[in-house]
Amino acid sequence: MSEEGTFPPPKRLPWHETAWNGLMARIRSGRLPHALLIAGPSGVGKLQFAEYLVQARLCREPDSEGSPCGKCDGCRQFLAGTHPDWRRLAVEAKRKTIRVEQVRELSAWMSLTASQSAGKHAIIAPAEIMTTGASNSLLKTLEEPAGNALLILVTSLPGRLTPTIRSRCQQVMIPRPDQQQALSWLSEQGEGDWRETLALAGGSPLKALSLWDSxxxxxxxxxxxxxxxxxxxxxxxxxxxxxxxxxxxxxxxxxxxxxxxxxxxxxxxxxxxxxxxxxxxxxxxxxxxxxxxxxxxxxxxxxxxxxxxxxxxxxxxxxxxxxxxxxxxxCGIIRGAPDQRSLAQGRLEGNGSAFTQ
Missing domain, CATH: 1.20.272 (Zinc Finger, Delta Prime; domain 3)
Structure with a gap:
């Protein structure tokens, strides 16, 4: 949060343009689905993209490209985290999964009447950590959407979502930018050994920025x-x-x-x-x-x-x-299959396993 108590505004990054223009075309033609799956590698700003889309939908004075103004009541409420028509579902503290109770509560909230004509908006991120029960519960919401609600799933691992969930969402891919575009954007963020850092981050600019800063x-x-x-x-x-x-x-x-x-x-x-x-x-x-x-x-x-x-x-x-x-x-330091217990001497003894049984 910033000093004013609001969340940092989400940004549309340069390599988001193709995906953004495609969504805006759907909105203008009235073909935006009730569920989106924002997918792509980690470190490319998928959650930023999803939040930017929600802010744009809740904005009362978007520009000609569909971008939010950042000044109207809808934008201010969104940025303050107090807008009544949007929620983000994430893993709770000290847990590793999104639980079925969380999804049921979200589904109940989405079924309520929205305060504005834009409808209810929810983001689930990262979606791949939903439990089996949570995924099954979410199917009911996907099969029977309420009004003009928009549900957005964000994931770096779409293959871990059930086929039934994937089939009920329209997928939007956020790819990694090419190296030149990524390096150009990183250089605008400040000085750094960006070529090496970007490579260490697997080509993902946001991951590279975090890697350098940390x-x-x-x-x-x-x-x-x-x-x-x-x-x-x-x-x-x-x-x-x-x-x-x-x-x-x-x-x-x-x-x-x-x-x-x-x-x-x-x-x-x-x-x-x-x-x-x-x-x-x-x-x-x-x-x-x-x-x-x-x-x-x-x-x-x-x-x-x-x-x-x-x-x-x-x-x-x-x-x-x-x-x-x-x-x-x-590297030829150890001959044959290495053992976990006596690698310090380079000898083979026993049959350990790195994984618990």
Whole structure:
């Protein structure tokens, strides 16, 4: 919130224009559906887009492009979070899912008469964390919409929504911008090593901005130095894993997936694909490249993808040791399939599992 007690105004970002113009065309022709699914990769401003749309719908004096004026009573109430015709449903504190009770309460609210002709508006974000019960409850609202209400689901993982929910929403895709557009926008936000940061963020500008502001780029560089130290035998897997779990492991693994993909592209196609490989690595990375086991590298990338999906059920220490052990195998430090328990010495003992049973 700002000092005046209002929420920061949502913005329409440059790469939103195609999606925005398409929606405005539907509105002008009277074809806006009662439910939208705003989908796309993380870090591209999907929630901002959804909130901007709601503000525009509640605005009493939108401009010729459908953009909200920001000054009328409707806009002021929206920005203050007090507009009677809009709500946002999100995960509650200390929970990981959106519960069925939340959806039932929202559905009951949407069935009430709106205070203005624009109708009721609700956003569910991130929609993919609804429980099965919540999803089933939402279907009733989607099948029997109230009046001219608009329900907007926002997700980076549309595949996790049930097919019946997806089929009852019109999907609006928010793609990543191309590199030039993203770098241009980032440069307008202030000074930074934007090319490297954008690459570390997987091409998502808002994620890149957050990464830079939080000091995440320097942390990524430190993690890269540690990974190289493991790959050259200067640091043990266990010690490196100990450092990883002191951080947010989900963020570390997300970074490593991007780093490994960049490494694979550089080795195959040249340094023009190496933006995510920090310049601090220099000659050491080049020396290591000649020892890379390609089959093991591809297997490690698959393991990292699997780990990202299973973080909630994983033992963090064993997971970090397992992945770093596979990296040591990629680099020839460990021969054969690595074990989670005695990777510090590079020996194979026992049959541990990084995931809880």
């Amino acid at each position: 000091g995440g780029v320097e942390q990524a560089r430190e993690n890269a130095r540690r990974v190289l130290a493991v790959g050259t035998g200067r640091e043990t897997v266990v010690n490196a894993a100990d450092q990883w779990i002191k951080q947010d492991l989900a963020s570390v693994i997300a970074w490593w997936r991007v780093w490994l993909q960049a490494l694979s592209r550089q080795l195959q196609a040249g340094p023009q694909y190496a933006d995510a490989l920090s310049s601090v690595q220099g000659d050491e990375l080049q020396k290591l490249a000649s020892r890379i086991n390609w089959k093991a590298l591809h297997e490690l990338l698959s393991a990292v993808d699997h780990a990202e999906r299973r973080l909630d059920s994983a033992n963090p220490q064993l997971l970090a040791e397992s992945l770093l052990g596979q990296w040591a195998q990629v």
